Amino acid sequence: MEGVTDPAFREVMLELHGPNVLGGAFTEFVVVSRGAPVQEHVLRKHLGRTDFGTPVGMQLMGPNPDTMAETARRVEALGVVPVLDINFGCPAKGALKSCAGSAALRDPRAMEAVVRKVADAVSAIPVTAKIRAGFDDADHVEDLSRAVEQGGAAMLTIHCRTRAEKYQDEVYWERIARAVSAVSIPVCGNGSVKTHADLERMRRETGCDYAMVGRGALADPWIFSGEEVDRRRSFQFLCRYVEAMRTAGPGHPPGLAARVKQLIRYWTAGDAVSDTRTSWLRDPDPSHFLTRLTEAADGG
Numbered sequence: 001m002e003g004v005t006d007p008a009f010r011e012v013m014l015e016l017h018g019p020n021v022l023g024g025a026f027t028e029f030v031v032v033s034r035g036a037p038v039q040e041h042v043l044r045k046h047l048g049r050t051d052f053g054t055p056v057g058m059q060l061m062g063p064n065p066d067t068m069a070e071t072a073r074r075v076e077a078l079g080v081v082p083v084l085d086i087n088f089g090c091p092a093k094g095a096l097k098s099c100a101g102s103a104a105l106r107d108p109r110a111m112e113a114v115v116r117k118v119a120d121a122v123s124a125i126p127v128t129a130k131i132r133a134g135f136d137d138a139d140h141v142e143d144l145s146r147a148v149e150q151g152g153a154a155m156l157t158i159h160c161r162t163r164a165e166k167y168q169d170e171v172y173w174e175r176i177a178r179a180v181s182a183v184s185i186p187v188c189g190n191g192s193v194k195t196h197a198d199l200e201r202m203r204r205e206t207g208c209d210y211a212m213v214g215r216g217a218l219a220d221p222w223i224f225s226g227e228e229v230d231r232r233r234s235f236q237f238l239c240r241y242v243e244a245m246r247t248a249g250p251g252h253p254p255g256l257a258a259r260v261k262q263l264i265r266y267w268t269a270g271d272a273v274s275d276t277r278t279s280w281l282r283d284p285d286p287s288h289f290l291t292r293l294t295e296a297a298d299g300g
């Protein structure tokens, strides 16, 4: 998730769960501009460490099939990315303005052409695509799903909200079932998986092959295993995240605290912050915030 699940977050998640529990992860979307393909060092930075035994795919988002295709070639040439995903779901104004992300949902044929161009550009790694259930409405789920399949994607991920529904609470998993009926490639369902039990429920109720967790993993990294951890372990995860960020980069206290606060907004693991969330979020002093985190991880 862009701006949240950075390589350091992924590192801590993939340390926590092996591939039998967490089948795979994707990078945040990498923006591919209209004018030029993404440089190799930028791709490597997005990817971070990949030596966990769990596949880490890379996600690209961009409006231009040519720069997307050339970037895809560069991703494949890195030799460590097992799958390449295309983002057709981002509802952000910036993405729409540049005709990327969910903008493509208005034109299934153009979307199909992007998938085809990217799939043709790589020789050995599969290309997958992530869509929403539609732009303004969900009337065209089948058409959009088939466009992804016909473009040559090896898997479809469908976030069951439309672009207009953004991140609203109410979801309609039956749209995932409609996508499953429309295509013969594997389908990964996404949208409002909030508990470990929801993972299986989504598969059972929709027939999808895989289930993808978004914000549920920000609230509780153990959602994938179903383990219930105590307060201390939940804070230890956050401290390990801080350590991974420090190793990856300069890691100044304000930046570190800001990243952890993004998780604390959602955090339910270990019931650690339900009574104190506001005081964590409003702590004005990053160094104090980080010390408090360490004390909580030590059992304080």
Ligand SMILES: Cc1cc2nc3c(=O)[nH]c(=O)nc-3n(C[C@H](O)[C@H](O)[C@H](O)COP(=O)(O)O)c2cc1C
Pocket (backbone or CB within 6 Å): 001, 002, 003, 004, 027, 028, 029, 059, 087, 089, 130, 159, 167, 190, 191, 192, 193, 212, 213, 214, 215, 216
């Ligand atoms: C802050 C934020 C950043 C996101 N960034 C991405 C992204 O980079 N790529 C992507 O495919 N989806 C992204 N998403 C969407 C999620 O992957 C997911 O589709 C969405 O949150 C619905 O799932 P959920 O209800 O389980 O959260 C993002 C969502 C949020 C809230």
